[in-house]
Amino acid sequence: MTVPAIETKELVREYRMKRSPQNPSGAPVVALDGVTLDVPQGEMFGLLGPNGAGKTTLIKVLVTLLLPTAGAARVLGLDVVGQVQQIRERISMVSGGEHSGYGILTVREQLWMFSQFYGLPSKPALARIDELLKVVGLYEERNRRTSALSTGMRQKMNLVRGLLSDPEVLFLDEPTVGLDVTAARDIRAYIKEWIRMKPGRTILLTTHYMHEAEELCDRVAIIHKGRIIAGDAPAALKLRATGGTYFLLTTETLDGISLAGLPGVQRADTRALDGRMELRLHLAEDGAIAGVVKVLADSNRRIFSLQKIEPTLEEVFVQLVGQRLEEADERKAGP
Amino acid sequence: MEAADRLRPESAFASWWRTVRVAYWLGWQVESNWTDPLLFFIYSIARPLGGALILVFMYFVVSRGGRGDMLGFFLVGSAFWPFVIAGMMGMAWGIISDREHWKTLKYVYTSPISYRAYLVGRSLAQATSATAATAITLLFGRWVLQIPLHLSSMDIPYALVAFALGITSIMALGFVVVSAAMSISGEAWRMPEGVGAALYLICGAIFPVTVLPAVLQDLAQAIPLTWWLEAMRRGLLGAGGLRSFPWSSDLQVLAIFAAVTAVWVAGGVLVFSYAEQRARALGILDRESGY
Numbered sequence: 148m149t150v151p152a153i154e155t156k157e158l159v160r161e162y163r164m165k166r167s168p169q170n171p172s173g174a175p176v177v178a179l180d181g182v183t184l185d186v187p188q189g190e191m192f193g194l195l196g197p198n199g200a201g202k203t204t205l206i207k208v209l210v211t212l213l214l215p216t217a218g219a220a221r222v223l224g225l226d227v228v229g230q231v232q233q234i235r236e237r238i239s240m241v242s243g244g245e246h247s248g249y250g251i252l253t254v255r256e257q258l259w260m261f262s263q264f265y266g267l268p269s270k271p272a273l274a275r276i277d278e279l280l281k282v283v284g285l286y287e288e289r290n291r292r293t294s295a296l297s298t299g300m301r302q303k304m305n306l307v308r309g310l311l312s313d314p315e316v317l318f319l320d321e322p323t324v325g326l327d328v329t330a331a332r333d334i335r336a337y338i339k340e341w342i343r344m345k346p347g348r349t350i351l352l353t354t355h356y357m358h359e360a361e362e363l364c365d366r367v368a369i370i371h372k373g374r375i376i377a378g379d380a381p382a383a384l385k386l387r388a389t390g391g392t393y394f395l396l397t398t399e400t401l402d403g404i405s406l407a408g409l410p411g412v413q414r415a416d417t418r419a420l421d422g423r424m425e426l427r428l429h430l431a432e433d434g435a436i437a438g439v440v441k442v443l444a445d446s447n448r449r450i451f452s453l454q455k456i457e458p459t460l461e462e463v464f465v466q467l468v469g470q471r472l473e474e475a476d477e478r479k480a481g482p
Numbered sequence: 483m484e485a486a487d488r489l490r491p492e493s494a495f496a497s498w499w500r501t502v503r504v505a506y507w508l509g510w511q512v513e514s515n516w517t518d519p520l521l522f523f524i525y526s527i528a529r530p531l532g533g534a535l536i537l538v539f540m541y542f543v544v545s546r547g548g549r550g551d552m553l554g555f556f557l558v559g560s561a562f563w564p565f566v567i568a569g570m571m572g573m574a575w576g577i578i579s580d581r582e583h584w585k586t587l588k589y590v591y592t593s594p595i596s597y598r599a600y601l602v603g604r605s606l607a608q609a610t611s612a613t614a615a616t617a618i619t620l621l622f623g624r625w626v627l628q629i630p631l632h633l634s635s636m637d638i639p640y641a642l643v644a645f646a647l648g649i650t651s652i653m654a655l656g657f658v659v660v661s662a663a664m665s666i667s668g669e670a671w672r673m674p675e676g677v678g679a680a681l682y683l684i685c686g687a688i689f690p691v692t693v694l695p696a697v698l699q700d701l702a703q704a705i706p707l708t709w710w711l712e713a714m715r716r717g718l719l720g721a722g723g724l725r726s727f728p729w730s731s732d733l734q735v736l737a738i739f740a741a742v743t744a745v746w747v748a749g750g751v752l753v754f755s756y757a758e759q760r761a762r763a764l765g766i767l768d769r770e771s772g773y
Contacts, residue, residue, distance in 0.1 A: 160765075162764075162765055163764065207588075207765075207768075210588075210592045211592055211762075212588055212591065212592055212762065212767060212768060213762055213765050213767075214759075214762045214763045232594060235592055235593060235594040236594040238592075240588070240589065240592060242588075245585050246585060247584065247585035247586050247589065248584065248585070248586065249508065249511070249512070249584050249586060250584070251511055251512060251515045252508075252511060256511075260504055260507070260508055261589070261593065263500060263501075263504040264501065264504065264590065264593035264594070264595045265593060265594060266492065266497065266500070266594065308589070
């Protein structure tokens, strides 16, 4: 029987805090609160959650950058506290949303340097670097200084760095955050291609893009305030979003019209869209849409489109957490 | 990639040495990357050389133009001191710049290398930049100040052994300094310079430690740099001349220096291991201060 790629049991990570007006008692911040996970080898596992949910902290513990406060964590059966070197030989990590890299080195020099840290012989390493740079479309930039690369290019270079040692477990911490649509799509495509080419490899992906998790992951866990509150295949998770039906409706601006109190309307999220308003409605049953349409018609609001939609991971998240992911992010970032 | 291409089997020492070499290469790329050659000249040559010459001319003023043994004493001390600052600075800077500027610390740290070897490589690269200033100061002393730095009177093997031990002791001190720098944030980069200034005073760089109060003399003897500078003077200036430890023979100086260095290396490694573990426990290893 093969050991799990990642295994955590009641993992706790606390950060000591100084006394402050926001934290007069100086109580520690609990970033991970008893996380238990089991990711088999060969799986692409997603960790979904808002900023500050504990995603990055979990990755830092698993890649041996951070010690756990309590509980246990193993990577490929190796203990993250006692078998650090053995773990490091078999894993790699790529984080998004940062400008990492020695700006004074060229792309090829940078990657060569990391290949040496992983003990790859120079000649095959350089061949491997060129091959991967071609795959991600960065070959033409190989002799360019890292400081001259765009954010998207730099992230592609970092992805190549992560793949260079052919890791058995690859940790991707928000790899597409801050990238434009095309660059993010490219990165996702390379990740999918890599996992297709290396079926035995495992990826732990943290993201707060629901569609990214749905598109890439075999299984997804939702993490909130340091706890795993649900975990399953995306399809199975979506089945949990029961107890209602979902509609997407586009209309004119609402200007004070409230739909939330209407019979059968469990939740109505609005989003401005090119001068129009997009409503994402969670209804108790299909028939409740009639009440919504009537209120809009009585208020002389044109309805541009109306469509019944399948529940998404976003709906699952809302059901479990009680707020949308963006709202959770805003609350975290707020004063 | 073929499995054979992944990790080459090698001894722990080979792996350690490979890391030192690659880190040295990286450190030198960073260190020599002055876009303006004038800046490179000012920082790597003019600044340390200027520091040494200020002392020389101060000596001339105080001694009313005299040329005693003291001149050779502090010229050699001043010539080699940039290695101390650059070596300690290079090590601390290896961590701080990776964490704050390049944002690469977590990738380097979580790669399967000895992080200590990495820091040694970064430190050696920075120390290399001190070579030019040292050489120019010594040549200036020999040809302009007429200090007796003659090949015929030098004990070259002795000086080479002392130099190698000296660099080792600077690495050991660097580990102690970098351990402290790891635990504090923003102003950590200033630390090596501050520590260097304190050591400059008590390690016999510009005057013999015999002029210090007894307590400081004892402290000076516990620091390998004091013995290093003493050994370098004995190796380069030959017999005679001013001594920090006039009661010790050349071999005794070298033996004590080696012993003190060994203690500091062991201590530096232990202190660094503790600081590293503490930083992982507190979660501050890769925490940016945004200085």
